[in-house]
Amino acid sequence: MNLDLREFDAFPAEVSLDFEADSADFGIEGVSFRDLMSVRMTIQKVVEEYYCQGYVAVSVEEECSRCLEMFDSELSGDLTFIVKTDEGEAVMATDTRAEIVHVRSGEPVVEMNELIRQTLILSIPLKPLCSPECRGLCPSCGVNLNEETCTCKTEEIDDRWEGLSDLME
Template sequence: MNLDLYSFESFPAETTLEFEADNIDFESEGLFLKDLLTVKVGIQQIGDEYFCHAYLTVPVEEECCRCLTLFDDELNSDFNFSIKIGKGESVLSSESDNSDVIMLGAGEHVADLSDVIREALVLALPSKPLCDEDCRGLCPNCGVNLNEEYCKCKDVEIDDRWEDLKNLS
């Protein structure tokens, strides 16, 4: 997942990068990347620093947190990062610890975007993915998907320790 700065004749510049989902080192339980991950990048140059604004989109298959069925969705994320070219061969700086800054050595022109893309994917993940806002989930007794059929459970067993709570009203 590289961005070659020499591929642009002048700045500001824009480009669209596409990566196979299989080539991305990203794992999340209940989420599967599909097809191509697309990143649109706008680049501004000031001296030896390139300021980038990117928009990421990737089709995914997610697992609903209520009914556990898989459904198709799309992750989208806006993010910013910068690429800084150092003066020497190896670049050691306090800024290199900043995940939003990609440090390159003098004479280097290809930036690896893997880390910033992976971070953008993580930030785009929904905390509770739902197949539908009205998802009814699973029956806690028999486990049937309540979106697909009605539950045939009649009596819900209540733990004897909670019986006294009925008398509180």
């Protein structure tokens, strides 16, 4: 997705975008986007710099790391960056941690996908869970313990007894 800063006549400008997106296009694995991605931003222009502050959010399906079922979730995060044109003097970009995007002054177009990708990847949990109480899969028979119980007695499989059963054979 491209953000063409020439489209705005006055600043601060409000950006409100909802668009189709594919998780593959963003190189994000393990989730699939379920709905439109939304970007909300306020853009302020100071001399030749654009200060863009907002957030991005998208509904996703992701896989529970315990029970392996897909569940609905949302990825979202801050989308803040500063656009500098090659003619601009550093005004705001001197003491900030925001990402700085360089564009040519005659063509102030920001390729947003990489910025969005970085934000969304940071919001993916390391171990996604469908619920904090997810009971996961039985390690013996593999049933989803959220949905059914099984007769496996996993807690009784114990190395100490394995030695005994060898002796008894």
